[in-house]
Amino acid sequence: MDTALARALHVLGVVIWIGGVSMATTVALPAIRRGALGADRLQAFQTFEGRFVWQARTAVIVVGLTGFYMIERFGIWWRFGDGHYWWMHAMVGVWTLFMLLLFVGEPFVLHRYFPRWAQRYPERAFAVLHYVHVVLLVLSTVTVLGATAGSHGWLP
């Protein structure tokens, strides 16, 4: 029962977090780049980002806690030594990447340097921001597919 609850919270966290990344990448950022949300693109971006970042931070912590809890309870640390379970490495890799981005990159890079860059070279700054989101979304999508299929018996 406790592992079933951990799994349910794990998946809920993934849905909120990766769903938000997908919305930002495929809907919000293209609209901001086109200027559809107003001429002040930086303001439009910060309005979205400022609210979502706390949801993403909370979700990433829940996913990490429930994930490590399941590994310990199932006794499956050994999977990290078997390449068939590449999706376990992918989960921890994507999680580590987002932990760094949300808790270090966001306050110390995005807040400090991005506004100045976006004011000086808006086209390039938002194109790079969008590209980074596309890469993160592709990595996260592959991980979700691999983890769901893998934890239900798929061994490539």
Ligand code: HEM
């Ligand atoms: C510290 C990071 C993480 C750890 C330790 C972790 C650990 C786990 C474990 C132990 C399972 C159950 C495996 C099994 O039943 O065989 C699992 C399932 C899963 N995880 Fe993670 N995970 C982490 C991050 C992520 C991330 C970042 C994603 C998505 C991008 C993700 C998506 C999933 C999915 C979709 C499942 C399958 C749920 C199901 O269908 O039952 N996890 N995870």
